Amino acid sequence: MREETRRRFHDDLAQLQTTLYREADLATAGVARSVEALVHRNDDLAHAVIDGDDDVDECYLDIDRHILEMIALQTPVATDLRLVSAILHTNLHLERVGDQAVNIAKIFLLTQDLPTDATILSHLQEMSDIVCRMLRTAIDSFVRRDLELCVRLPEMDDPVDLLNRGMYLQVLRLADDAAALEWGIQMNVVARQLERVGDNAVDIAEQVGFLLTGEFREFTDASHLAEP
Amino acid sequence: MARRSDLGSGVVAIPGTTATHVVRAALRGKRFRVGDYVVQILLLMTLMIALGVLVVLLGNVAIRGVPVLEQRGTNFLTTTNSTLPFLAGVKQGIIGSLELLVIVLIFAIPLGVGAAVYLEEYAKDTRLNRLLVTNVRNLAGVPSIVYGILGLIIFVEFLKPLTGGLTVISGGLTLAVVVLPIVIITSSEALRAVPNSIREAGFGVGATRWEVIRSHVLPSAAPGIFTGAILTLARAIGETAPLLLVGALLGFFAPGNVGFWGQLRGPYTSLPTLIFSWSTQPNPDFRNLTAAAIIVLMAVLLTVNAAAIVLRNRYERKW
């Protein structure tokens, strides 16, 4: 086994990735719990999600600062460079996911006195389950450097889009009751937030693809990623 | 905190101490190192001894010779040899030495420098060439009287039609052969001292080998080559033994064969030979004359050296 030079640099990189994975866990949990709070009318949980975003932000700032330091001082190239770029972008996406979870929690707190609709709530729960699974798969593909995993993300996103588009029709059903309609419109916003979480997960998978292949390809909804 | 117990002065620093007084004591070290002083004094003594020998020799010569020069003045330099001490002068010796020098310069320098250029710049590093170089070095160490025999056989006898036999030309050629190895060696060293980067630079802009040598290597090596030439002159002026074998006259010779052109074609002598000749004369007055002639010889030597050094400095400044 050849002796490894630049050990400190690579240890630092490993440390950054650990922080990133932790951020991912926190953000994913935030999404799951915000929807749970919404569905089960738990305002303590909603407050916990909002407070918990501080931890996500802390990870974000930590990673952001270290990345800049690393670029300036270590001049990473080749795989190291792509890894640094992937960490940088993923960090941004995860921070946004955290914000999206907070938005969902806030919307719940705003509408907790309004009448609800079971169908809509079940659709939102389903969306939440799928997008959380997408996040976990994307991060998994990052951790395991698994190309086959990361190309699955676009197809996982299809049901989310369908559910999101269908939400509009569901809300229209409530048009008779003013209060229910108001609630419905807010739930539409929640659905949009969840759809964006899904997009962020797909973006993270794109970064993993770049890291592994050296080529950046957009994952569109319809197309499948051709093997490089 | 690193341990500083090995400060060498015997002061042991307590680990963790950087107190000023401790550091100062350590830096002061031993005030008096005996060994150094003793060596210094010994070396001074060797210098004194060497100088002392020189002073004694020169002093001896000066005591005997200066009165003669004071008494005879330039007359000493312009009169020819004679069996009578108060009439004898060194004129023929001076002329002979200068003529020999000129011949040595004409033959030994171009041949020697040329050979050195070939050996250093053109010759490939083969076994034959290494053998050649070794032989040249050996030749430099051969006693000069051997060259005298060589000169007798080749220049005096074999090439008699060209040289005229026992003439200053034969003498000069013999001396040229004596100093040729020295010229080759010193010129080689001067050429080798030119850094290879200069040559590469020349080749890099598309110069041929000769262009590189002519424009860059030789000018760079010139001071060294000139120094070698000075050494050569010094050696040649002082050579006596080989000349004795190839015809430098020891005794009196006719006033007719005197003057520059006369000595060129006919019998000749040189300053060292003249000195040798005078020193063997039974008449005790010749001792002082010998000393005076030695002073003249040294004056000639110094003048020639000075001229060569001036020329070398002038060339060095040009580029």
Place this chain on the structure above:
Amino acid sequence: MSESGEYMDAPTVTRSDPSERSIHLERRGRERPEEVLEDASFVFEIKDLEVSYGGVQAVRNVSLNVYENQITALIGPSGCGKTTVLRCLNRMNDLIDGARVEGTLRYHGVDLYEAGIDPVEVRRRIGMVFQKPNPFPKSIYDNIAFGPKIAGFKGNMGDLVEESLTRAALWDEVKGKLKTSATELSGGQQQRLCIARCIAVQPDVILMDEPCASLDPIATLKIEELMYQLVSHYTIVIVTHNMQQAARISDRTAFFTVEVEDDGHRVGTVVEYDLTDHIFTNPKDPRTEDYVTGRFG
């Protein structure tokens, strides 16, 4: 010699007018599209180059093409043959006893090692700048004038000297002291003088063997800036130990490595040769990856 009349008339070499080509190579930068770099024509075509010294193989299996008006960098650890290959390009290896070059090395289509090719003429068209600045111990003017003079230059030497020094970004600093000795200049200035000296014989190609190795960082950056300007007129091949330098300035990079035989004998060879951004963002060979990331143990 060759069929083309060009090589017959030294000292000036007629090159194709840069403006004729469809590619405009004004100020280099990373913003040039890769397709532009691909279209350029070859100056050197190297195939299966092999070099040995005294029967011992030093370099083998070197094949790469050098493109016109581009900077090609040769990188790799010490002793892997970069300088050896560079010196083949202008037949400087001829000066080393026992050096033997095999394989094909074409310059504008002509085999540089075929019979009848004069190495002196080769070196006028393919100039070289060395690791340690080596100005002649003469005046600045004489340094520049030497090459053209022996090449038979008949025009106005003063103008040529000025133009060469201007192109080497040194004119302003020395214009008042052309007769002073070149050895009085600073290291960075001496190296630019060597570049000017090289330019004065109007070469086609400039080879640089670690030109900044003995210079401080500011002088290094000045030389790199100079290379950006020079490359629109010349083709440059540079050997460098400084990976960041290769990354900064070159269009293409060749990575050399050492292969150790069973008997311990070391031979240099090319592992990968590609556009520089490929080498530094996505190298194909793991050995290249290890070297550029510094994991090379």
